[in-house]
Amino acid sequence: xxxEQIIGQERAKSLLQTALQTRKIAHAYxxxxxxxxxxxxxxxxxxxxxxxxxxxNDACGECLECRKVEHGNHPDFHMIEPDGAAVKIEQIRxxxxxxxxxxxxxxxxxxxxEGAETMTVQAxxxxxxFLEEPPSPVVAILIAPSAxxxxxxxxxxxxxxxxxxxxxxxxxxxxxAEGKPPLLARAAVNLASGLNSSRLLVEQNWFADxxxxxxxxxxxxxxRFSASLLIAQQQxxxxxxxxxxxxxxxxxxLYYRDMIYVMTGRQEQMVFPDQAEWISKHAxxxxxxxxxxxxxxxxxxxxxxxxxxxxxxALEQFLLNVxxx
Numbered sequence: 001x002x003x004e005q006i007i008g009q010e011r012a013k014s015l016l017q018t019a020l021q022t023r024k025i026a027h028a029y030x031x032x033x034x035x036x037x038x039x040x041x042x043x044x045x046x047x048x049x050x051x052x053x054x055x056x057n058d059a060c061g062e063c064l065e066c067r068k069v070e071h072g073n074h075p076d077f078h079m080i081e082p083d084g085a086a087v088k089i090e091q092i093r094x095x096x097x098x099x100x101x102x103x104x105x106x107x108x109x110x111x112x113x114e115g116a117e118t119m120t121v122q123a124x125x126x127x128x129x130f131l132e133e134p135p136s137p138v139v140a141i142l143i144a145p146s147a148x149x150x151x152x153x154x155x156x157x158x159x160x161x162x163x164x165x166x167x168x169x170x171x172x173x174x175x176x177a178e179g180k181p182p183l184l185a186r187a188a189v190n191l192a193s194g195l196n197s198s199r200l201l202v203e204q205n206w207f208a209d210x211x212x213x214x215x216x217x218x219x220x221x222x223x224r225f226s227a228s229l230l231i232a233q234q235q236x237x238x239x240x241x242x243x244x245x246x247x248x249x250x251x252x253x254l255y256y257r258d259m260i261y262v263m264t265g266r267q268e269q270m271v272f273p274d275q276a277e278w279i280s281k282h283a284x285x286x287x288x289x290x291x292x293x294x295x296x297x298x299x300x301x302x303x304x305x306x307x308x309x310x311x312x313x314a315l316e317q318f319l320l321n322v323x324x325x
Contacts, residue, residue: 002058003045006038007174007195008167015161016046017057025050025108026159028131028140030116032147033163036197040114042163043141044069047077047110050139078111082118089122096130099138109138116142117149124151131157166194175199183274187211190254190271191247206241210248213241215275217248217319218255222285222294225323229316237312245311249302249318253295259283260291297321 003013012031019025029046031039048059048066051074059066068074078098080091099109113119119127131140131154140158144150147160168189175185175195180202188198188207201207213235220228236242254271261269262283267276286294301318305311 002049002061003042004058006042006045007170009038009042009163012042012161012163016042016049020046020049021057025137025139027134027136027138028142028158029161030142030144030147030150030155030158031161031163032144032149034145034165034193036192036194037163037166038194038196039143039163040112041196042161043112043143046141047112047139050108050110051077076107076109078109080111080113082115085118087113087115087119087123089120089126092119092123092126092130096126099135107137109135110141111138112141112143114143116154117144117146119150124154128153128157166198171195171198175202181208183272184208184211186271186273187251187254191250201247206244207247209239209241210244210251214248214251214255215272217252218272218275219278219282221252221319221322222282223323225319228319228322232312232315232319236315242311245315246302246305249298249305249315252318253298253302256291256294256298259286260288263288263291294322 003017006013031043033039045059048061048069049057051065051069052059053063053065054060061067061070065074069077072079078095080087080095083091095111099111113127128151134140142150142154142158147155147162166189171189171194172182172185175188175198176182178199180188180199184202184207185198188201192198192201213231216231216235217228220231236245236248241248251271255275258270258272258275258279259282261267262276262280267273267280270276270279272279283291297318301314304314
């Protein structure tokens with residue numbers, strides 16, 4: 001247990017483990033990077049390491065202190081998540097009251113704020129004052145998608161720990177080692193960021209069904225609009241898959257990208273290697289620019305759904321665009 005369970009993020013690990021080894025712990029950190037890159041998991045391990053009875057530059061994961069942090073019942077460890085869409089000032093004030101009490105032991109008080117970018121202006125200002133005059137010894141860990149997502153005044157008072165998108169190949173190998181189906185693992189790591197997000201996707205009961213529908217639509221949509229429309233109506237909108245059209249469109253973009261991989265001799269990068277024979281026969285029916293346009297159309301349709309356009313309308317418009325080229 002410990003930092004080794006996080007795939008990649010070697011620079012982030014090195015910075016944190018050096019701080020632990022030298023006991024030069026900053027009073028506030030900003031873990032910035034894409035969702036699924038291991039920010040939350042790394043924050044939890046760092047918190048465990050700060051409390052760990054064995055000391056050193058990692059968490060043992062076995063001592064009483066580590067287990068308390070893991071289970072969320074350590075009296076000196078606090079976790080803040082957005083209340084609805086935002087972290088609110090009441091949450092920050094409550095946290096400050098908790099941190100004003102004496103520690104249960106002789107070490108740190110640690111708090112994590114997930115979704116730090118969602119803090120209201122009032123919450124951010126309240127936290128800012130707290131960061132400027134932290135009660136000692138308190139360690140803050142803020143989690144956000146990027147350094148630019150938080151107020152400059154917050155950023156200037158934290159040590160930035162940057163997280164990069166996960167290593168897809170390493171993540172795929174890790175999922176397969178866990179016994180996940182290789183084809184689903186390959187698709188998941190191209191749709192999600194990081195091991196946990198990819199694992200969660202693979203474990204959804206509907207994910208394999210979505211992949212099967214994508215293959216059918218990928219074959220029919222370029223030349224048979226009526227057939228692809230029928231597949232969409234019967235296998236998506238009359239089933240529970242209708243809730244996952246955004247993922248379906250993102251996966252369709254990957255299917256069409258495989259056409260380009262075949263045309264450019266990069267078959268080893270295909271997300272649908274089991275479809276290599278069919279794709280190899282049909283990839284040259286359109287130009288690379290045409291396939292790029294189809295990919296962009298699929299991703300645009302997915303974004304429209306996120307912007308609250310009805311999923312059926314977005315998908316049917318996409319299928320029409322594919323037919324018209």
